[in-house]
Amino acid sequence: MAEKKLDVAVLGATGSVGQRYVELLEHHPTLQLAEVFGSERSAGRSYGEACDWRVSAAPPEDPARMTVKHPEQPVESPVVFCSLPGGIARETELKLASDGHYVFSNAKDNRMADNVPLIIPEVNWQHAAAIERQQKELGFKDGFVVTNPNCSTIHLVLALKPIWDAFGIERCFATTLQATSGAGYPGVPSLDLIDNVVPYIGGEEEKIEEETLKLLGDFDGERFNFAKLGVSAQCNRVPVRHGHLETANLELRSKASPAEVIDVLRNFRSRPQELGLPSAPPQPVIVMDQPDRPQPALDRDVANGMASIVGRVRECNLLDIRMVVLGHNTIRGAAGASILNAEMLMADGYMSA
Amino acid sequence: MAEKKLDVAVLGATGSVGQRYVELLEHHPTLQLAEVFGSERSAGRSYGEACDWRVSAAPPEDPARMTVKHPEQPVESPVVFCSLPGGIARETELKLASDGHYVFSNAKDNRMADNVPLIIPEVNWQHAAAIERQQKELGFKDGFVVTNPNCSTIHLVLALKPIWDAFGIERCFATTLQATSGAGYPGVPSLDLIDNVVPYIGGEEEKIEEETLKLLGDFDGERFNFAKLGVSAQCNRVPVRHGHLETANLELRSKASPAEVIDVLRNFRSRPQELGLPSAPPQPVIVMDQPDRPQPALDRDVANGMASIVGRVRECNLLDIRMVVLGHNTIRGAAGASILNAEMLMADGYMSA
């Protein structure tokens, strides 16, 4: 199959999410890491030396030997995974798409744009149809920009989607307990997370509240119609390496018992599972029965970090359902999300080799 | 003043909350620690040796030299602070009251009983009037049982009370991030709280949901009328030594802006402040302005751990108000709560020297 692999460039490759891209692409069957881009400071050095690798003991050998490219060097690979910081990602991504690249972005800048699909393959794969409009509107020939949501949004929405489809959701109250790797490296100082939690993550609550509406909405061929539900989020940083945990209280449109909710969660399958995409988890949502689960240290790596783990599904004494959601924030919550988007668009013919 | 001090016995004195009683009573102006009771295993040993003191470097010298009494030895002191485990507290407390003792309990067993006041002095000091009914109904002469709420309830309700009075509250959604000292010692294994959070604390959610209604309700001379509001709680244990943090989403009866809410919180004073009780915080609720506060490591000891610290008071996009509450769980959340109850009842003439 090697001759069919598409070359991939990773932008922001030395960062926390960039490292996950590199790790997850190591043995990828259809994507081949070909270029790593870093900051000016990293450019010209070997990737192994330039990055403070923190996702395992050491970067894979081949990428470690690659020379980090300067942000202004031309990108040669057709596929681009982007984890640039918010602010500088917008223009870079649009320019690359304009140059014909297939851009999959984990950056926030373009997520909510009118002409950019924000996709979780199991949730709203149909939004990929907006690529056509994007290309027409922005004058792109083959290239495009597709984004994935914020790490805490992804896992919440993966767990909400089957419930949304089966029963409808009026309102969702979410409180997050988020891992420190979500803030990158160096990120949160250790003095802030030893014997402590920080009840604030800048911009995070707004992302959850807005992105969810786009994700659960539809694309009607012309525009994105946001879903009609309300989401309210309160975000906290806790002393955990990886794995965001979220509590949710749900008001449903049609009443449903916890058993019925568990049933739709467990039976949920979608397009990535049908297509058998390489990174797709067999079950996008896994429900645990034990009263004290999921827990980040024990459960974040289940299904290779690509599923959302749900627990404590029970009645809410004020609304309908309460539950807890856990997910790996830099795998399914970031790099793995982008890669699954790329796999799906490849399978659906949006990308030519 | 020494001649006016009332003698105090602490039941469950070697436990986590028991240690706080001993610490807080060290220089108390009107209460004098006279007896420490422990388990059969501890009985007969010096308090300093029998307990795994964990609230500071060492127990105060005088209590350290006391001999721990056996659970079946008679209690001699008029005042009893009880932090016995749930299950065995109920009968013990009632028996002691029957024998004429003034029992202040942090145990859960009697909190929701029809004839037992559950008191936070700033919130429902008027419930003390139920002591009379208790004594009549149960045939107590001078003794009584008064309880304080669960640690996570106290801080939530202290912060809700001024809002309840000013604007009314229809519904409250709370998610807690609770410290490990709330589970006692040895309590939660370290393997469960290194790089981890546990989304479950047995019985805790029910306590918050029920006790709040009794606390915000009234006592009409005959019975407790529960407040008409709904509370839904989701409880998590996090790797923090002391200090419970809680996020809350509030639906008010009369609309109020965050500024108005902050205003009533800051201006809140109640009977303990009027009486100038020794352990009363000057302000029961302290509001912080910084976007990322309160934090347990930095703020739990503010006002000697006797106030509730509120932050991030802002609009809720679905209801009315969102905010964060922090409080020291073993000081104002347990031992300090009992002691303040005792101080108030002493000031109000319920206890004779």
Place this chain on the structure above:
Amino acid sequence: MAEKKLDVAVLGATGSVGQRYVELLEHHPTLQLAEVFGSERSAGRSYGEACDWRVSAAPPEDPARMTVKHPEQPVESPVVFCSLPGGIARETELKLASDGHYVFSNAKDNRMADNVPLIIPEVNWQHAAAIERQQKELGFKDGFVVTNPNCSTIHLVLALKPIWDAFGIERCFATTLQATSGAGYPGVPSLDLIDNVVPYIGGEEEKIEEETLKLLGDFDGERFNFAKLGVSAQCNRVPVRHGHLETANLELRSKASPAEVIDVLRNFRSRPQELGLPSAPPQPVIVMDQPDRPQPALDRDVANGMASIVGRVRECNLLDIRMVVLGHNTIRGAAGASILNAEMLMADGYMSA
């Protein structure tokens, strides 16, 4: 190969080390988990329900369905892995060996006995010859007891062995920073390890100081001759889930530069590598060059947790060499150690199928 597998019983199977045995045996090519034994409390329940599984999200499916046997039920499997608590292990192990079982023990009771080999396969595989003496002396027919060292001893001695062979060691000063899983579950309370370290682990220092001498010594056909070196240990518990880190200062018999020491460490191979044992790491000792490594969170799982990771090999300004050693405490430091012992004795013909 299935027909050639030897059946295995795990004693103390619900404990922290017991769980590792179960995990590591899941796909083992020559050993087949057949029985799990637990405490009276666990006996009769399914293994999945009886144990607080803490080494991953869930126990493997087959063992999870096994019924936990009562400590007094007969052991049917020829091979026994024992992680019983110290104190009750001694007699149990000897009795099982007397009954013909091949007993591999992680318990401390028999480690230092005159007639029991204490083996790290790469270090002193020749001590297996003492089995013959054991069988003769204790009247065992085919059965035997072989032990592996304490978790912090194993990794220190793996790293010392190549240096011992090449240059001789006069004295070794070691200070450990040990993970909490080494204390089992529930083990160390979280209140003792949040924002804290505990400079004491009962009995641990003595184990390091004594076991090392037996391991680096020889068996002359009659008796174990202890190695002539001095070891002094100071042991600390730190807030880490898995992975013991140890600093060591070494006085050598023949001078050697750090580069020479690194060289012998990197070139070290021994009998398990020659035999190609299934659990043997390709390199028993891995040397890292970065100045701030190894670190538990990043490096404990290198080589599947079966190697010792050495870093910061440099001159000691008072003795000869300073270095840092890291190793996974419940894999190579416990269950994996026993399993590797079993693999070697199987390869060397000590066990008949």
Place this chain on the structure above:
Amino acid sequence: MAEKKLDVAVLGATGSVGQRYVELLEHHPTLQLAEVFGSERSAGRSYGEACDWRVSAAPPEDPARMTVKHPEQPVESPVVFCSLPGGIARETELKLASDGHYVFSNAKDNRMADNVPLIIPEVNWQHAAAIERQQKELGFKDGFVVTNPNCSTIHLVLALKPIWDAFGIERCFATTLQATSGAGYPGVPSLDLIDNVVPYIGGEEEKIEEETLKLLGDFDGERFNFAKLGVSAQCNRVPVRHGHLETANLELRSKASPAEVIDVLRNFRSRPQELGLPSAPPQPVIVMDQPDRPQPALDRDVANGMASIVGRVRECNLLDIRMVVLGHNTIRGAAGASILNAEMLMADGYMSA
């Protein structure tokens, strides 16, 4: 007494150690905080806003309202406490002394200089006599530079000094477990200290090994003569907020039993105690008897963080004595050390009001 207070400027006031200076000076009887200097970025802002206060809930009110001065503004106060980063401290401190200021520095730059005293008042208060030589040699009129040691050195040497005096020390092997506040703020990333330890702190080992020799040496009127002992250090960062723990193995010149060592430690008093300096701990070294103490979370604040806490004094099987030392790294290990130096020199007439 207010009229007798000396005005104080703090350089690097917004940093981790700078904050401790500000905190410790709040109610100081003889020193009055008058100026706070920060970086260019902080200059012109109020101190309360400019600094990420992390030592308690909030900075004292008066300093919080001070305007942070620019590094190039003139210093007006006679006394200067300096916690500038290494590299830029050297010239700044010498220039200030040349201008007549009494400079007390926690920076490393001048510590080992031939003409700069490095002082722990209890250990080598006699070194203050070198101020005269400094002034003559460098042409200072009244001003001077006096330094205090590195945080991990101070506590080790405080504990060594009574032993050194009573029995002599040939060699000391030390391994440290250091708190994160020692690295400042933001300092060590949380991703490096959750479920992890880092076996490396740049430059730290050298500081312990060198500074100890100067501290235990003498000043003969002309020059510093270094003490004749060997110190070897291995330094680790652990997930602790405050409090450095150190294990030490000591080779003594005259043999001494643990009981004798404990005796000299407990009886140790020195010039600060004789002078009754405001910040002097009644006992510079406190010995704990419990086998598992001292522990950072429990014991770092003993004696207001100004003493060194020693535990586990026992025989070393290879040398003479083993023990554990704990001390607060930013109080007695930094800001408090400087302040005590200033108090002593004020008492001894080196500073005119």
